[in-house]
Amino acid sequence: MIPLPEPAATPWRDPAAFWPGVLEATAALDPPFGVLAxxxxxxxxxxxxxxxxxxxxxxxxxxxxxxxxxxxxxxxxxxxxxxxxxxxxxxxxxxxxxxxxxxxxxxxxxxxxxxxxxxxxxxxxxxxxxxxxxxxxxxxxxxxxxxxxxxxxxxxxxxxxxxxxxxxxxxxxxxxxxxxxxxxxxxxxxxxxxxxxxxxxxxxxxxxxxxxxxxxxxxxxxxxxxxxxxxxxxxxxxxxxxxxxxxxxxxxxxxxxxxxxxxxxxxxxxxxxxxxxxxxxGGHLFDRYRAFRPAPAAAFVLSVVRTPARGVATLEGGGWIASGPVGGDRRPLPVWPPGLAYQPREQAGEVQTPLSGADLRVGDRVVLRHTKSGEPAERLAEYALVRDGTVQGTTATYRGEGRTFT
CATH class of the missing domain: 3.20.20.10 (Alanine racemase)
Known part of the structure; x- marks a missing residue:
């Protein structure tokens, strides 16, 4: 059981501190991996x-x-x-x-x-x-x-x-x-x-x-x-x-x-x-609702595996698309480093995802948020549980428990 008392602090309201903290806490993990804050x-x-x-x-x-x-x-x-x-x-x-x-x-x-x-x-x-x-x-x-x-x-x-x-x-x-x-x-x-x-x-x-x-x-x-x-x-x-x-x-x-x-x-x-x-x-779709704003509790981290052109870095994987009408809002959202954007003619791919907008090198890591639902759990065996700046264990997804329901 994961203890869930109501937290007193909301560090995710400062992305410039929150996402680097997530990367620092998970530095020993090899992407792709999921994070549950x-x-x-x-x-x-x-x-x-x-x-x-x-x-x-x-x-x-x-x-x-x-x-x-x-x-x-x-x-x-x-x-x-x-x-x-x-x-x-x-x-x-x-x-x-x-x-x-x-x-x-x-x-x-x-x-x-x-x-x-x-x-x-x-x-x-x-x-x-x-x-x-x-x-x-x-x-x-x-x-x-x-x-x-x-x-x-x-x-x-x-x-x-x-x-x-x-x-x-x-x-x-x-x-x-x-x-x-x-x-x-x-x-x-x-x-x-x-x-x-x-x-x-x-x-x-x-x-x-x-x-x-x-x-x-x-x-x-x-x-x-x-x-x-x-x-x-x-x-x-x-x-x-x-x-x-x-x-x-x-x-x-x-x-x-x-x-x-x-x-x-x-x-x-x-x-x-x-x-x-x-x-x-708290998938990124909910960033566009007026009445409420969930915290970004889940994210996933991918590696830069190639740099095919100046200003372009290619991630391994990334096409973790949400259900619903086909459109840009169904893609994962790169949130760290800031300023990253998809290539208009390639978008998020099953095996590779090229991004532009930041000076990235092979081996660097990029944090992405899913759109709305259980997309990451369909691709990951577990989430790393992050609290107080450290990984405090893992929790298995359905897939990690050997369950692949429709």
């Missing part, structure tokens, strides 16, 4: 609780992919349970976490069979469904009479459609209104072998859209207006669905939001818990 992680975990203003937070595991860090955050009062991204991952985590909600539907027949064969896992894990087809698939794998009752939550689609702008949000669920959610809820309640326990709705067009664009204030005003419209519309949609579902089942939870929408989602009276994950590691 423990005090920054602790600050983010406590800051998210402050923003939640008393609403419990469920941890989105895909954004960390480090089991020890997940369990350490969950030890803090106010954090509870995991939102997993794979049923096989949920089964693995449920050995030590007693409340795991699967954030996405699954059609993994082997994992469904494993869940149905384990009464304790079935008690701890909640499946996510958004259609009768998901229920039918579970029944086809293991009939109701041959399994324990399985916990089920519904996902309500929280995207919106606007004139000119069109569809905003993510296409996650066909349950686009309260009537559709209630109809599926009735089917879950009617069928043997399932128990309806929750509802989830993720308003990506609020939580996942940056709202600070520097000099482009006109665009910022458009984003702010769209977010206000979305919050009003999705709050009403969710409240209607919750009210209808509570008439047919005893819901244990109503989950909503993400790191970027903690304040607005917690203000929704129908929501009983929030979700956050990316804000714990």
């Amino acid at each position: 423990v005090d920054a992680l602790a600050w983010n975990a406590h800051d998210l609780l402050r923003r939640a203003a008393g609403t419990p937070i469920r941890l989105a595991s895909k954004s960390l992919r480090v089991r020890e860090a997940i369990e350490s955050v969950l030890a803090l009062p106010g954090w509870h349970g995991v939102l997993a991204y794979s049923l096989r991952e949920a089964l693995w985590l449920a050995a030590t976490v007693d409340d795991v909600v699967l954030g996405y539907p699954t059609v993994d027949r082997g994992a469904i069979a494993a869940l149905a064969a384990d009464e304790e896992a079935a008690r701890r894990i909640t499946l996510m469904v958004d259609s009768v087809a998901h229920l039918d698939l579970v029944d086809a794998v293991v009939p109701p009479g041959a399994r324990p009752q399985l916990r089920v939550a519904l996902e309500l689609d929280m995207s919106i459609d606007l004139p000119v702008l069109g569809h905003l949000g993510v296409r996650r669920s066909p349950l686009t209104d309260s009537a559709a959610a209630i109809a599926l809820g009735r089917e879950v309640v009617r069928r043997r072998g399932f128990r309806l326990v929750g509802l989830m709705g993720y308003e990506a067009q609020v939580a996942g859209v940056v709202d600070r664009y520097g000099a482009n204030r006109a665009y910022e005003r458009v984003v702010a207006a769209v977010k206000r419209r979305s919050i009003a519309e999705t709050t009403e949609r969710r409240a209607l669905a919750v009210a209808g579902l509570r008439r047919i089942a005893e819901l244990e939870f109503v989950n909503g939001g993400g790191t970027g929408s903690i304040e607005s989602t917690s203000a929704d009276a129908s929501v009983t818990e929030l979700t956050a994950g990316s804000g714990l590691l």
Whole structure:
């Protein structure tokens, strides 16, 4: 377990001292390696609780992919349970976490069979469904009479459609209104072998859209207006669905939001818990939000392996790209030395990444920050834990524990 008391100091607010300190602390390590600044992680975990203003937070595991860090955050009062991204991952985590909600539907027949064969896992894990087809698939794998009752939550689609702008949000669920959610809820309640326990709705067009664009204030005003419209519309949609579902089942939870929408989602009276994950590691995408600014808790370090031209230094690797619309904001951000920039025609590469803007030599090291989520953990076996200017051990990623979930 990683102790996470709230830190008194915030050294990361001075990058000119913080990043050289990280490099000095990790001088004995050979790149590529990841760094987890423990005090920054602790600050983010406590800051998210402050923003939640008393609403419990469920941890989105895909954004960390480090089991020890997940369990350490969950030890803090106010954090509870995991939102997993794979049923096989949920089964693995449920050995030590007693409340795991699967954030996405699954059609993994082997994992469904494993869940149905384990009464304790079935008690701890909640499946996510958004259609009768998901229920039918579970029944086809293991009939109701041959399994324990399985916990089920519904996902309500929280995207919106606007004139000119069109569809905003993510296409996650066909349950686009309260009537559709209630109809599926009735089917879950009617069928043997399932128990309806929750509802989830993720308003990506609020939580996942940056709202600070520097000099482009006109665009910022458009984003702010769209977010206000979305919050009003999705709050009403969710409240209607919750009210209808509570008439047919005893819901244990109503989950909503993400790191970027903690304040607005917690203000929704129908929501009983929030979700956050990316804000714990503080990827650079969150530098462009107005309401909050996470600490850069995670970073990775690469080596300069060649200098092909004057003013150009090439890193070994570096193409650790985030999910989402293809664009410059999905790339890792070089943060130290300052002033580094990608080559426009080459960008971040799988094997090499040329950068310009600093006088670097072969063997020098460059610190980069990931964009938003668990990208580094998919490529690293462990993070070095840095606190008080020293490496105080390591913590394994999922990959380091031999786990490669989708």
